[in-house]
Amino acid sequence: MSTTLDRIHQAVIDGDRDLASEFVTKGLAEKIDPLTMLDSLNRGIRVVGDRFGKGELFIPDMVASADAMKAGAGILEPMILKRKGEIKTEGEVAIGTVEGDIHDIGKNIVAIMLSAAGFQVSDLGVDVSTETFIEAVRKNQPNLVGMSALLPSSMPSQDRVMKALNATGLRNKVKVMVGGAPVTEEWAASIGADGYAPDATLAVRKAHELVGK
Amino acid sequence: MVASVGTRDENVYKVLNDDEVVRIHNAALQVMDRVGIVVQHEATLKALEGVGVEVDWAKKLARFPPYVVKEFVRKAPPHFVQGGRTTKQDFTVENGRVYARSLSGCSHVLDLESGKCRVATKKDSADGARMIDALENLKFAGGWIYPGDEPPSTRDVCLAQIMLENTEKHIAIQAYEDSHLKYMIEMAKLVAGGEEELKRRPLLSIVLAPTSPLVLSKVMVEQIVSCGKYRLPGLVCSTPICGAAAPVTLAGELVVVHSENLAGTVISQVLYPGTPVVYGVRANTMDMTTGNALWGSVEFGISCAAAVQMGHYCGLPVDTYGVGSDSKALDEQAAVEKVFMMMLPAMAGVNLLTGAGYIETIRTASFEQIVIDNEMLGMMYRTLRGIRVEDETLAVDLISRVGPGASFLGEKHTRKHMLNEHYMPRVFDRNVRARWEELGSKDAAQNARVQAKRILREHVVPELDKDVRKRLTSILDEARKELPKESGGE
Numbered sequence: 001m002s003t004t005l006d007r008i009h010q011a012v013i014d015g016d017r018d019l020a021s022e023f024v025t026k027g028l029a030e031k032i033d034p035l036t037m038l039d040s041l042n043r044g045i046r047v048v049g050d051r052f053g054k055g056e057l058f059i060p061d062m063v064a065s066a067d068a069m070k071a072g073a074g075i076l077e078p079m080i081l082k083r084k085g086e087i088k089t090e091g092e093v094a095i096g097t098v099e100g101d102i103h104d105i106g107k108n109i110v111a112i113m114l115s116a117a118g119f120q121v122s123d124l125g126v127d128v129s130t131e132t133f134i135e136a137v138r139k140n141q142p143n144l145v146g147m148s149a150l151l152p153s154s155m156p157s158q159d160r161v162m163k164a165l166n167a168t169g170l171r172n173k174v175k176v177m178v179g180g181a182p183v184t185e186e187w188a189a190s191i192g193a194d195g196y197a198p199d200a201t202l203a204v205r206k207a208h209e210l211v212g213k
Numbered sequence: 214m215v216a217s218v219g220t221r222d223e224n225v226y227k228v229l230n231d232d233e234v235v236r237i238h239n240a241a242l243q244v245m246d247r248v249g250i251v252v253q254h255e256a257t258l259k260a261l262e263g264v265g266v267e268v269d270w271a272k273k274l275a276r277f278p279p280y281v282v283k284e285f286v287r288k289a290p291p292h293f294v295q296g297g298r299t300t301k302q303d304f305t306v307e308n309g310r311v312y313a314r315s316l317s318g319c320s321h322v323l324d325l326e327s328g329k330c331r332v333a334t335k336k337d338s339a340d341g342a343r344m345i346d347a348l349e350n351l352k353f354a355g356g357w358i359y360p361g362d363e364p365p366s367t368r369d370v371c372l373a374q375i376m377l378e379n380t381e382k383h384i385a386i387q388a389y390e391d392s393h394l395k396y397m398i399e400m401a402k403l404v405a406g407g408e409e410e411l412k413r414r415p416l417l418s419i420v421l422a423p424t425s426p427l428v429l430s431k432v433m434v435e436q437i438v439s440c441g442k443y444r445l446p447g448l449v450c451s452t453p454i455c456g457a458a459a460p461v462t463l464a465g466e467l468v469v470v471h472s473e474n475l476a477g478t479v480i481s482q483v484l485y486p487g488t489p490v491v492y493g494v495r496a497n498t499m500d501m502t503t504g505n506a507l508w509g510s511v512e513f514g515i516s517c518a519a520a521v522q523m524g525h526y527c528g529l530p531v532d533t534y535g536v537g538s539d540s541k542a543l544d545e546q547a548a549v550e551k552v553f554m555m556m557l558p559a560m561a562g563v564n565l566l567t568g569a570g571y572i573e574t575i576r577t578a579s580f581e582q583i584v585i586d587n588e589m590l591g592m593m594y595r596t597l598r599g600i601r602v603e604d605e606t607l608a609v610d611l612i613s614r615v616g617p618g619a620s621f622l623g624e625k626h627t628r629k630h631m632l633n634e635h636y637m638p639r640v641f642d643r644n645v646r647a648r649w650e651e652l653g654s655k656d657a658a659q660n661a662r663v664q665a666k667r668i669l670r671e672h673v674v675p676e677l678d679k680d681v682r683k684r685l686t687s688i689l690d691e692a693r694k695e696l697p698k699e700s701g702g703e
Contacts, residue, residue, distance in 0.1 A: 058501035060456070102424060105457045109504035153389035155365040156697070181576075182320055184361070186332055200504050 004030055005040045008072060012044025015064025017071040024072040034079040035086055041069045042088075042118070049116025059109060066112040089120045091211040094136045095146035096124030097180075098157035103150035106180065109200045110146065117204045119144075133161045137170050143211040146203070149180040158183070159191045166192075175210040179203060224562035228519040234526050237464060237519075241471035242279045249276040250427050250476040254434035260483050275476070282475055285482040291528050293489040295353060295446060296414030298381035298404065303414060304352055306446070306491065306530045306564055311597060312352035313590050315345050315570040316534070317387050317420060319358050319578035323543075325665060330541075330577055332361035337578070338372055340669055341570070342379030344583060347672040348569075350590035353383035357570050358578045370692040373397040374685045377404050377416075379674050385448060385567070387420035391435035392699060394419065396692040398443055400685050404677060411443060418446035418491070423473040425453030434480065441485025448532055449477035450493035454506050455516070457499050463516050470494050470516075471523050478529065491565065492524030493532045508574045509539035509550035514557035521561040532565035533558045536586045539574045543582055543658035547572050551589060559593050566590075580669070581661035588640045588661075595636040606630070640664060 002010070004027045011019035020041070027037045048065040051057040080087070093114055097107050104126045111121045124136055137145060147158045158178050165171040177195040178188050188196035195210050197203035229237070249267075252258055252275045262268045264285070267276040292307035304312060322333040322341075341358040345351050356372050363371040369389050376384045377400055388394035397417065405411040419440050421433050440447040451473040453459035459469040474492045481488050496516035498507045507513070517533035524531035535555035540546035559566060569590065570583040600606075611626050621627050640660050642649055649655075655663070676682070 055502060059499065059504045060461075060501065102428075102430070105454060106504070151389060152359075152365045152368055153393075182365075184320070184332055186361075187365075 004032060005037065008037055008040040009044045009047075012041055012065050012068045012072070013047055015048075015061060015068050017064075017068040020068040020072040021075060024075045028075070028079075034076045035083060038073060038076055038080060038087065041072045042115075045069045045116050046118060049113070052116065062112050062116060063108070066115055069115065087120065090118035090208065091143040092120045092122070092140065093144045093146060093207065094122045094124055094133070094140065094142040095148070096128035096133065097126040097148045097150070098154050098161070099127055099129050100157055101149050101151050101154035102126045103180075104148075106150070106200070107146075107148035110148070110179065110203045113200045113204045114146075114207060117208070119207065130157070130160050130164045134164050134168055134170065137165065137174050138168075142174060144175045144177060144207055146177045146179065146207075149178070149183060152182040155180075155182060155187060158187075158193070162191045162193065177203065177206060177210065224521075224560065226518055226557060226560035227522065228515055228557075228561065229522050234522050237467050237471060237523060238526060240468045241475060242277075242282060244427070244468060244472045245277040245282060245476060246279060247276065248427065249274040250429060250472065251275075252429045252434060252476075252480070253431040254429075257434050257438075257480055257484065261480070264483055277476065277479060282479055285479040285486075286475055286527050286529070288482040288486045289478050289490045289529055290487060292530070293446060294414055295383040295418055296405070296416050297353070297383045298377075298416070300414070302353075302382050304383070306489070308525065308530070308562065308564065311559055311563060311566055311594075313536070313566045313569060314351055314353045314385060315341070315355040315357040315583065316537075316568045316575060317355040317357065317385060318575055319571055320361060321573075321577040322358060323572075323577060323579040323581070325580050325662065325669075330573075333358045333578065334362045335360040335371070335375060338375040339379045340580070341578060341583075342376050343672055343674055344580060344665065344668055345570075346380035346382055346674050347668045348583065348587040350587045350594065351382070351569060353385065354380050355567060355570075356384065356386040357583075364693075364697070366697045367393075367689070367693050369393050370396045370400075370689055370696070373400055373417075374689050377401070377685065378677055378682065381674060383416065383418070385418045385420060387422070388436060390432050391439055393692070393696060394436050394439050396688055396696075398439065398445070399688050403681055403684055403688075408443070411445075415443070415445045415489075418448055418489075420448050420450050420493070421477060422450045422452060423477065425451065425458035425473065426469050427472060427476075429473070429476060429480070433477075437477065437481050438484060441481055441488045444485075444488055446489035446491060447477070447481055448491040448493045449474050449481075450495060450532075452495040452497060455496060455498040455512065456501065461499075463496075463512060463519070466496060466516060467519055467523060470496065470520055474524070474529075475527065478527075490529065491532045492520070492527070492529040494520035494524075495534050496520065506574065507539050508534070508571075509537045509546075509554060511550075511553045513537065514554040517554070517563070518557040518561035521558055521563045525562065530564040532567055533563050534568040535559060535563070535566040536568040536570075536589065537575070538572050541573050541577075543572065543579060543585070543661075547582065548585075548589075548657075551586065555589060555593055556596070559597060566593075580665040581658050584640055584661040584664045584668070585657055588638055591636055591638070601634075606634075 007023045175194045178193045195206045197206045265281045296303045322337045338358045338360045345354045401416045405416045451470040455466045459466040498510045521531045537554045538547040538550040569586040
């Protein structure tokens with residue numbers, strides 16, 4: 001007989017956001033510890049990540065499962081804000097597409113793959129200003145910041161964020177990775193980023209290298 | 214043999230039957246009317262509102278009633294001239310003709326000496342322009358290789374100068390933003406000999422990219438305006454990743470592509486009626502195992518061929534990719550993917566076939582590969598020319614004169630027609646093995662390398678006037694001063 005926790009776990013695996021929300025809500029009513037439910041959600045996405053790695057599931061499956069996980073985690077967020085330190089995680093990541101750029105497909109896939117690999121990911125969205133990146137680092141203290149740019153003309157925004165991190169004394173508090181079609185290893189080095197990856201799978205590997213526990 | 218560029222009247226490859234073309238067209242009209250297109254440019258939204266488009270100002274969403282679409286798409290010219298540096302390079306974009314060019318946008322290049330993949334430099338951009346200038350099956354040029362040693366803010370303007378100096382052919386190019394395009398237009402005016410001459414024989418055509426699905430950004434719409442002002446052909450380049458920025462079904466992707474193209478066309482005709490527009494499609498697909506975009510899949514070719522039908526249905530000339538591959542090497546995968554991607558739209562009657570010169574998903578340019586692509590295009594042209602059936606070619610009189618058991622080799626008829634009827638390759642080897650070994654047992658890539666080096670050594674593009682060159686440089690210098698400031702300072 002399935003418990004609520006089993007159902008939460010399965011809803012993520014099945015990529016069903018409605019069921020994920022439903023069972024998390026039910027779990028709250030049953031007084032299940034929010035952190036335990038978050039763990040079920042995370043374990044669900046990791047199963048999906050494993051199967052994806054084996055070629056049994058595909059990107060759209062990952063996206064649906066990540067959406068389900070986010071739906072459940074969104075409900076739990078206010079309750080676990082103060083208990084962040086108790087959450088088992090590979091690391092915390094803030095990721096976004098830089099200012100002047102609204103492309104997000106690649107960034108979304110990286111965010112999902114990072115979640116599946118055990119990272120806590122905060123997606124800042126698109127057209128993210130330098131100020132927003134800095135605030136995210138200051139307030140939430142992630143281990144890693146990821147910046148995506150699809151347009152060559154948005155690449156200077158990545159440089160501006162690096163400079164702002166230096167200017168505000170936050171640079172050594174966080175690792176920084178950059179990516180996106182026009183971005184290269186050379187560009188990443190020239191702006192002082194800690195890492196670069198040409199696709200989502202390699203981005204996860206690099207993230208582990210830089211901050212994995 | 215000079216490759217001919219004609220097609221026959223009957224386009225051979227019809228992916229869609231007539232009903233299906235209409236269904237997709239109607240589906241797109243429905244999307245444009247009920248879902249709407251985001252147009253991130255207030256002045257344009259106002260103009261659209263003025264002609265009957267319903268605007269939701271809060272969302273910057275434009276809903277186009279079908280009658281508005283019909284009224285304005287009709288105004289786009291079905292054929293127009295694209296100019297080169299001299300009238301010798303001019304050509305007319307029109308149905309019944311297929312013209313090919315390189316792609317725009319490689320950031321990397323396969324080094325001709327080492328074979329290694331590296332970031333491209335200004336020298337590569339210039340060499341690339343010269344190669345395009347030399348290759349006979351490329352009627353015009355794209356901004357093939359981006360100079361990676363120029364800071365990102367001015368890479369596009371820098372490339373425009375390099376292209377204008379190193380090829381006489383018409384150049385299709387992309388600007389990051391309208392402020393960048395303005396510098397390119399200044400350069401083009403200079404080389405064309407003034408604004409009036411540039412308008413008469415546009416030296417540049419401009420790639421305008423929607424943000425799929427269904428968003429025409431400020432960056433794009435401002436450039437539609439500039440194109441209209443100078444009557445530069447605008448290539449509305451719908452590039453949705455199938456499965457991500459468009460439905461995963463090819464028919465659904467065509468609906469998105471068709472909607473974006475018609476929206477871009479309507480806007481250009483509302484603002485500047487009669488401005489040349491090209492219906493552009495890059496039907497890239499997503500690799501569902503990695504999330505990477507693919508620029509060599511067979512579906513890309515099929516969708517582009519169907520898009521040709523869709524654009525022609527609306528009376529618009531069509532530009533699609535062909536000659537593409539996701540391979541990292543100059544190998545069988547490169548050859549096979551390119552043939553599918555090239556032949557499908559070509560046989561569907563595409564007007565402008567873009568994409569020569571890349572491997573690896575448009576990231577990497579290869580000088581050897583563009584020589585091979587040129588060869589493939591030659592074979593494509595030969596295919597499109599088909600078979601000439603006339604008294605002269607049926608040759609019944611000749612056959613009866615020569616008679617059973619005899620030879621045609623020495624006949625005047627053979628000498629007269631042999632080069633026209635039979636394509637002679639420049640790169641592909643046809644020798645017997647012993648002779649091939651004597652020549653070094655070279656494969657196609659190696660032969661192409663020899664040719665590429667020879668072209669780069671020997672091909673000379675007439676230099677622009679010294680004064681023009683100086684002024685082009687000062688335009689670039691000004692761009693280098695002003696543009697970084699605009700994006701927030703460097």
